[in-house]
Ligand SMILES: Nc1ncnc2c1ncn2[C@@H]1O[C@H](COP(=O)(O)OP(=O)(O)OP(=O)(O)O)[C@@H](O)[C@H]1O
């Protein structure tokens with residue numbers, strides 16, 4: 001087990017950077033294709049990763065996305081610096097959103113991001129400290 | 143790889159390795175090795191972008207020529223409506239039909255009418271469809287190839303309805319077989335095409351075994367004969383010919399399909415970059431409120447296809463004016479078309495296979511190892527994507543190195559940096 005190969009790459013993303021929003025997810029998708037992951041699995045990883053990336057762009061200052069791929073699983077960890085989520089249970093509820101009118105006009109704020117991540121990942125852990133930031137870790141088995 | 147037919151071929155004797163093609167290829171399918179461009183067959187999606195930019199015309203579209211059709215007793219030119227917008231002077235579609243007969247075709251048949259019928263079929267399909275949205279138009283062969291290669295998880299969103307050129311070809315062939323008592327193989331149906339991608343769709347239709355079309359001639363090859371044939375036929379010279387009408391006249395223009403549909407929530411996108419952006423969004427689970435996405439590889443739609451002659455904006459303007467004048471008169475009764483639809487006249491039952499780009503290795507553990515090596519090589523590469531190595535980007539070069547397709551020494555920038563600095567010692571830059 002110890003010599004099982006692990007691919008790891010990190011991406012830095014910034015809050016409010018709507019020009020580059022989604023690029024990390026696109027690059028991650030391309031890497032997964034090169035490794036030969038099944039299209040259906042890539043699709044799930046893409047949706048989950050994109051929603052997490054957009055939440056950083058909308059609600060946090062900056063984040064590091066870390067992608068890890070082993071022959072067993074894809075693991076994506078999004079660690080942001082930002083205001084944090086006061087009530088994670090509430091945030092996870094479909095339809096719950098604190099998005100401003102401006103954000104809603106851009107087409108976000110349906111409150112479906114976190115529930116979508118949960119539906120598409122096999123496991124999801126969220127750890128958030130108000131005033132510090134949020135860490136989201138999801139895994140999809142291969 | 144599998145002997146797949148492609149829309150373009152590089153003529154090595156003309157290629158000077160200028161690298162223009164290297165940079166425009168959307169799937170990074172071109173490499174310049176030993177001063178000559180080569181196409182990685184399994185990556186090519188037949189968009190023809192390379193042929194557009196080649197300064198030496200070294201990238202040759204693989205269409206048919208007139209002599210290929212000598213074997214037929216009776217030949218029918220199938221007219222992409224793009225052709226109606228190609229002549230600068232005012233020539234009515236039915237005059238163009240007449241001119242094609244003069245050039246030597248036994249018959250000429252318009253596709254715009256079939257486009258109108260296909261619009262009705264798409265409307266019917268959308269009305270009863272209950273699966274995931276948005277659905278995608280399957281009519282640009284390059285887009286279909288792009289989806290097969292890069293977005294295989296979106297294949298099922300391609301609407302299973304046959305293209306107007308196929309429907310028109312089937313109709314006219316049947317009609318002529320009856321009328322003239324000829325056998326199928328005695329009639330040649332030849333599409334006048336705005337792009338080489340349609341030729342690929344004719345040779346290898348994605349959902350069925352065989353096309354109804356026997357070959358394709360580039361609009362750019364028919365253009366001059368047509369100019370000559372219409373020189374004494376201006377305006378509406380051919381009053382007795384059948385007129386060409388209906389919303390299908392708008393199909394070659396970006397947005398023309400959407401205009402001819404009844405679906406309220408649809409959008410039209412042209413140009414590979416923008417199409418990819420939309421496909422990425424769909425892959426990310428977005429745009430589920432849209433019913434239909436009209437997608438064209440060419441930014442202006444087919445009126446800017448790579449085998450057209452006139453300026454795409456001029457063509458577009460002419461098409462829009464034809465649409466305004468004749469688009470309102472349907473060329474077929476909608477009810478009849480709906481009945482045909484419900485008898486599966488337009489549907490394509492076969493499944494489109496995916497043709498995903500080959501991964502770095504079939505074995506996932508090995509692929510991961512190789513991707514790690516790609517990453518390590520990328521770290522030492524200059525990341526300026528200069529193309530001097532013959533690969534379009536530093537990343538694609540690193541992949542080539544890992545796959546033993548190129549030696550690391552091909553990166554001239556890296557070699558210059560690593561070389562002992564005696565080259566610089568003779569000169570005094572500080573002065
Ligand atoms: N990284 C984060 N930092 C701070 N708050 C967050 C973060 N991610 C989510 N939230 C909070 O949780 C709420 C729910 O997030 P979720 O992604 O489910 O919906 P949304 O982003 O509001 O809308 P949608 O994702 O449908 O566009 C957000 O409105 C926001 O208040």
Ligand code: SF4
Pocket residue numbers: 189281282283284285336337338339340438439440443444445446447448
């Ligand atoms: S948009 Fe039209 S002309 Fe351009 S590649 Fe597609 S089918 Fe051909």
Ligand SMILES: [Mg+2]
Pocket residue numbers: 051054055109112113114
């Ligand atoms: Mg969200």
